[in-house]
Amino acid sequence: MTAQTPFPSASLLGYPRIGRRRELKKAVEAYWAGRIDAAALDAAAKEIQLATAKRLVELGLDEAAAVPGTFSYYDQVLDATAHLGAVPARFGQLLDADGQLSLDGYFTLARGTKDQQPLEMTKWFDTNYHYLVPEIGPETTFSLSSRRIVEEFEFALAHGIETRPYIVGPVTYLLLSKASDDAPEGFAPLSRLEDVLPVYVQLLGELAAAGAHWVQLDEPALVVDQDTPADEIQAAVARAYEVLAAAPVRPQILVSTPYGSLDGQLGALTASNIDALHLDVFKGAVPSEAALAGLGEKTLVAGVVDGHNIWRNDLAASAARLDALKAAVGTLAVSTSTSTQHVPHDVAEETKLSEQLKSWLAFADQKAVEVTTLAAYLADPASAQAAIDEASAIIASRAVAEGVRREEVRARLAALTDADFNRSEYTIREAAQEAALQLPPLPTTTIGSFPQTSEIRSARARNTKGELSDEQYEQLMKDEIKRVVELQEELGYDVLVHGEPERNDMVQYFAENLEGFDVTVHGWVQSYGSRCTRPSILWGDVTRSAPITVAWAEYAQSLTEKPMKGMLTGPVTILAWSFVRDDQPLGDTANQVGLALRDEIADLEAAGIKVIQVDEPALRELLPLRRADQPAYLKWSVNSFRLATAGAGDATQIHTHLCYSEFGVIIDAIDGLDADVTSIEAARSRMEVVHDLESHGFGRGVGPGVYDIHSPRVPGEAEVTELLRTAVEHVPARQLWVNPDCGLKTRGYLETEESLRNLVTATREVRAELVQA
Numbered sequence: 001m002t003a004q005t006p007f008p009s010a011s012l013l014g015y016p017r018i019g020r021r022r023e024l025k026k027a028v029e030a031y032w033a034g035r036i037d038a039a040a041l042d043a044a045a046k047e048i049q050l051a052t053a054k055r056l057v058e059l060g061l062d063e064a065a066a067v068p069g070t071f072s073y074y075d076q077v078l079d080a081t082a083h084l085g086a087v088p089a090r091f092g093q094l095l096d097a098d099g100q101l102s103l104d105g106y107f108t109l110a111r112g113t114k115d116q117q118p119l120e121m122t123k124w125f126d127t128n129y130h131y132l133v134p135e136i137g138p139e140t141t142f143s144l145s146s147r148r149i150v151e152e153f154e155f156a157l158a159h160g161i162e163t164r165p166y167i168v169g170p171v172t173y174l175l176l177s178k179a180s181d182d183a184p185e186g187f188a189p190l191s192r193l194e195d196v197l198p199v200y201v202q203l204l205g206e207l208a209a210a211g212a213h214w215v216q217l218d219e220p221a222l223v224v225d226q227d228t229p230a231d232e233i234q235a236a237v238a239r240a241y242e243v244l245a246a247a248p249v250r251p252q253i254l255v256s257t258p259y260g261s262l263d264g265q266l267g268a269l270t271a272s273n274i275d276a277l278h279l280d281v282f283k284g285a286v287p288s289e290a291a292l293a294g295l296g297e298k299t300l301v302a303g304v305v306d307g308h309n310i311w312r313n314d315l316a317a318s319a320a321r322l323d324a325l326k327a328a329v330g331t332l333a334v335s336t337s338t339s340t341q342h343v344p345h346d347v348a349e350e351t352k353l354s355e356q357l358k359s360w361l362a363f364a365d366q367k368a369v370e371v372t373t374l375a376a377y378l379a380d381p382a383s384a385q386a387a388i389d390e391a392s393a394i395i396a397s398r399a400v401a402e403g404v405r406r407e408e409v410r411a412r413l414a415a416l417t418d419a420d421f422n423r424s425e426y427t428i429r430e431a432a433q434e435a436a437l438q439l440p441p442l443p444t445t446t447i448g449s450f451p452q453t454s455e456i457r458s459a460r461a462r463n464t465k466g467e468l469s470d471e472q473y474e475q476l477m478k479d480e481i482k483r484v485v486e487l488q489e490e491l492g493y494d495v496l497v498h499g500e501p502e503r504n505d506m507v508q509y510f511a512e513n514l515e516g517f518d519v520t521v522h523g524w525v526q527s528y529g530s531r532c533t534r535p536s537i538l539w540g541d542v543t544r545s546a547p548i549t550v551a552w553a554e555y556a557q558s559l560t561e562k563p564m565k566g567m568l569t570g571p572v573t574i575l576a577w578s579f580v581r582d583d584q585p586l587g588d589t590a591n592q593v594g595l596a597l598r599d600e601i602a603d604l605e606a607a608g609i610k611v612i613q614v615d616e617p618a619l620r621e622l623l624p625l626r627r628a629d630q631p632a633y634l635k636w637s638v639n640s641f642r643l644a645t646a647g648a649g650d651a652t653q654i655h656t657h658l659c660y661s662e663f664g665v666i667i668d669a670i671d672g673l674d675a676d677v678t679s680i681e682a683a684r685s686r687m688e689v690v691h692d693l694e695s696h697g698f699g700r701g702v703g704p705g706v707y708d709i710h711s712p713r714v715p716g717e718a719e720v721t722e723l724l725r726t727a728v729e730h731v732p733a734r735q736l737w738v739n740p741d742c743g744l745k746t747r748g749y750l751e752t753e754e755s756l757r758n759l760v761t762a763t764r765e766v767r768a769e770l771v772q773a
Contacts, residue, residue, distance in 0.1 A: 005213035005252065007276045007299040007333050008066035010375035013216070013256050013307060014166065014339025015056065016364055017071045018526050019048045020346070025530040028073060032111075038103060045073065046155060053161040059365055060372035065214035069152055069163035070339060073103070074110050074529045076218070077131040077176060078119070080168040082106050084199050085145030088135040088180055090116055101145045110529060111711045118711050120178065120684050121528060123621050125220055125259045127308065127342055128535075128577055130528035134173065136189035137180030144202045154210050164214045165207050169255065170196050170240045172221035175228065190228060193236055197243045204250035214276075215251040217244070222269075223260035223280070224625040230264050237268040245273035252276065254301065258338035259308075260284045260625050270294030282306045282337035286321055289328040299331040305362075305370045307338035310347075310537070310579040312362045313370045315384070315391040319377050326378065334375045340364035343579075344523035344534075352521055357539060360398050363523070399583065403516065406541035413591055421642040422674075424650050426700055429676060432651040436610055437563055441770060442724070442738050442763050443494040445703070447657050447679060448567045448613060449506070449743035450484045450499035451752055460504060477502045478555060485559045487753065492760045495563045495611055498556035500745070506569045506615065507577040511536030513548040514596055517578070528710070531746065536578040538589065544596035547603045554607040563653075566604040566612040568597055570656065571640040576618035586622075587636030594643035601648055613655035614645055616673070617742070620658070620666050638672040645675070653677060659705075659742045667696045677701035681741040683708040683715070687723055690730040702731060705741030706762070707755050712747070714755045720762035725769075733770050738763045 018024045027044035030036045036044075049071045056067045072079050081087075082101045087094045087109065094105035110132055112118035119132040149165050156163045168176075170193060177189035207215055219237075226233060244253060252275035261284030262269070269277050271294050278301035279287065292300065302325050304318040326332050346365040347358055362370060377384035398404065423429065459476045462468035468476075484499030503509040511517035517536050524532040549566060557564040571593035580589060597614065604612055619637060624630050645654045656673055659681035670678060682689045682704035689704055706723045707715050727736055738759060744752050 005064055008063035009333050010061060010372045011066040011335050012068055012340055012368060013258060013336050014068050014070035014341050015052055016341050016345055018532055022524050022532055024048055025532055028530045049152060050159055053156050053163060056368060057161060059368040061368055064162045065164040067161060067163045069165045071152055075132050077168055078110055080173050081134050082146040083203060084196060085143040086134055086136060086140055089139060095145055099143055099145055112713050114713060117684055121710060126622055126625060128527055128621060134177040135180040136177040136192055137183035137187060139182050142195050142199050144199050150206045150210050153212055157211055164216050165212055166216045169217035169219040170200055171236050172219045175221040175226060190236055193240060197240060200244055201247045204247050208249045208251050212251040214254055216254045216256055218256050220257060220259050222257055222262055222265040225627045234265060234268045237265060241272035241274050254278060266291055276301055278303055278335060280337040281321055286324050292328045295329055297330055299333055300325060300329040301333045301335045303335050303337035304374060305336045305367050307336035307340045308342045309582060310343050310361050310363060311582050312360055312391055312394060314395055315388040318374055319388060322378055332378060334371050336367055340367055341526060344525060349522045350520050353518055357518055359394050403540040406543060409541040409543050409592055412595060421639055421646050423646050429650045433653045436651040439494050441733060442736055442767055444738045444760055444763055445493060445495040446497050447740055447743045448497050448500055449745035451747050451749050452745050456480060456501045481556050482559055485556055489560060491756055495565060496560055497565050498552055500567060502552055505533060507574050508534060508536050510569055510574060514542055514544055516540035516542040538578045538580045542592040542596055544599050548600055550603045550607050553604055553609050557608060563611045566609040568600060568614045570614045570616035571644055572637045573616050573618040576621045590636060590640035591643055594640040597644035598647050605649060605652055611653045615657045616641060617657055617659040634669045638669050641673050667692050671698060677737055679703035679739050681705050683741050687726045690727050694730040701735050701737055703737030703739040705739060707740040707759055709740050709742050709744055709747055712751055714751050715758060717758040717761050720758050721765055724762055724766045
């Protein structure tokens with residue numbers, strides 16, 4: 001092991017990696033488009049890495065290994081796959097003659113090829129970040145196939161900053177993996193632990209040789225109730241860290257466990273020979289003194305600052321947690337509960353937010369200051385007292401600020417009855433909708449958005465700056481809607497959408513039109529790869545002062561005789577993809593949003609819209625990681641959707657949409673939404689969801705996606721036809737709809753038109769097969 005260096009008294013688990021102005025996104029997309037070469041991309045990446053390291057040092061993280069080395073070109077799980085050389089056989093030979101995975105090979109796994117779909121993508125624990133799912137089987141070979149983590153450490157060190165290299169830990173990596181296509185039934189990727197560990201040992205050796213004193217191995221899967229028996233996981237943890245701690249040459253090892261409490265897995269880590277253990281004691285409970293006794297001389301890294309949300313830390317409460325921990329352990333350090341990759345860079349850059357609201361907030365840079373403040377408290381409580389008092393005063397003032405509580409909103413919620421959450425029986429609605437809509441078998445539709453062209457984005461920006469009048473902007477949007485409607489008519493779609501050109505984001509658009517929200521200018525957060533979002537800030541009681549979508553839907557319906565979908569974002573997704581107030585139960589906030597949407601649906605119906613989609617792609621995302629906590633969440637999340645939609649008439653067809661989640665886990669909740677039609681991501685997972693639908697006996701309309709919109713590849717007609725045939729084998733054809741996996745906002749028109757045309761052609765072929773059968 002390298003020479004002992006104390007763990008830094010203050011650190012972060014991770015930091016946003018896209019750049020303060022999304023420089024990485026722009027560079028990566030320029031590389032994909034061929035506008036820059038690999039050298040230019042590498043230079044842009046290094047500039048971001050160095051700027052991050054210098055900024056964190058400026059903010060007080062100036063001890064050795066305090067700055068986390070969590071940069072990634074695309075995804076941290078994909079980074080682990082690249083370093084382990086775990087390339088699925090279906091991609092052929094992506095490793096070069098030296099056994100290394102090039103950057104182009106790395107991006108191939110993320111984005112696929114003309115003939116091969118990319119790695120499946122799903123949500124990272126209870127966040128809106130998506131990771132790429134490794135495919136592991138008995139045939140998978142492992143070798144150190146990338147040195148990028150080492151090279152990034154060496155680069156920062158050459159510029160005078162010793163970072164803390166980061167990689168997803170071996171147990172979490174295998175628990176997050178899926179069995180490869182070639183694996184036998186019942187194969188568990190965790191069974192390959194012994195084959196993975198030597199690669200980690202080799203990587204640790206190279207990091208030590210490069211001068212790293214600490215390395216961070218991330219094990220968040222240990223805070224989740226897994227399908228794998230807990231004793232098997234405990235044995236895997238014990239074995240993994242027995243091997244890694246015994247590596248002949250290695251840095252000191254920090255194991256981080258963000259997103260919740262370790263519970264039963266705590267003992268395996270305290271008993272191991274690792275050097276430091278991070279616990280999330282913001283979301284998770286503070287363990288008892290007895291539970292921590294096994295730590296011995298290990299450093300406990302206390303995650304007392306929330307890395308997942310943006311509210312100012314209650315420093316007094318955090319200090320109390322630290323006091324409890326200090327009495328129980330030998331060495332204590334301070335960090336965030338999770339990586340701050342889930343929050344924007346710096347609240348000081350938000351010049352359009354009120355000073356009052358800004359005082360309530362802490363983005364990544366502010367969290368770094370909070371961590372250093374609390375570390376100072378551990379060393380000398382008096383030195384932090386002024387900061388603690390200031391935080392307490394601001395939190396108290398927030399509670400009584402105007403708009404935080406609206407009595408008329410709370411009175412309306414209090415008056416709700418069971419009838420407000422229920423529609424007529426589905427058989428009654430189904431008959432009314434068949435008469436009203438008269439759709440063919442396997443009706444085709446899209447999820448909502450169409451490509452947001454540079455012209456659309458430019459018009460929106462010019463309108464915001466005052467360079468384009470509201471009237472001119474509205475006409476440009478109407479022209480785009482007309483184009484989208486005509487394209488769908490020409491392609492032969494059955495239920496149309498208006499394409500949403502007027503919407504900047506499916507949540508922000510509503511946040512800008514509801515009371516109780518604010519939006520940022522620079523608050524970008526990575527969702528996956530180069531895709532970034534700007535979560536809105538939900539700080540007060542929510543109400544709707546005027547219709548939001550009605551005029552656009554009414555105009556679009558006037559252009560066609562076919563049904564036009566009204567498009568709304570559901571209450572759970574609005575919460576999940578916003579930074580939500582932390583001063584009341586989430587269920588109360590969700591019901592406030594649900595009532596606002598209920599009013600919008602009533603206005604859409606009055607305008608003649610017969611099909612209304614209320615998207616809930618984030619339903620699975622907020623599911624608690626511990627099973628005991630899940631029923632309460634599913635009750636309020638399902639009820640908020642039902643509150644929003646239960647006022648609709650029988651002939652109004654309510655759709656919903658879900659994406660990138662393990663649906664089998666929440667199939668009862670999906671059924672409980674009581675939507676007339678549910679569209680679900682299925683293309684990238686090759687229709688896995690239809691087995692869950694079949695075994696559950698799902699009885700209403702369902703559209704398992706046949707076109708993966710998260711990569712630029714165009715699915716061929718034969719591919720879509722085969723997916724539809726698979727769906728028909730497992731779900732009654734009368735229930736099936738045909739649609740893409742998700743909205744088309746991020747795609748270009750050429751690939752979109754070709755893909756949608758293939759979708760319609762394949763649908764007609766399968767319809768014909770059904771008639772013949």
